[in-house]
């Protein structure tokens with residue numbers, strides 16, 4: 001298995017800062033979208049369907065903003081781990097993370113096995129009785 005190594009550092013750092021810029025740009029774009037309430041100002045008559053559409057869009061924007069903000073915090077914590085020289089190790093088991101995984105998802109905090117466990121915790125298939 002290929003793992004992170006100082007020779008990959010500048011490439012990974014570049015991927016992280018590129019993703020950081022993309023996320024910040026997307027977040028700024030979301031900021032510029034008027035909220036449902038702003039959209040209603042100036043319209044004396046707005047039928048229910050318009051309001052519902054606006055609200056749905058505002059909800060999607062919020063969900064999107066939340067997803068982006070959480071990805072941004074992962075990217076920034078990966079950058080911090082890189083600066084502190086412990087990038088590339090799984091935060092749970094401490095094993096080295098596969099380089100192919102880091103290239104695809106440079107902000108990964110966990111190895112594939114631990115990531116799978118975290119996803120099962122978040123979306124348990126069987127509820128405990």
Ligand SMILES: [Zn+2]
Pocket residue numbers: 090091092093094095110111112113114115
């Ligand atoms: Zn792990």
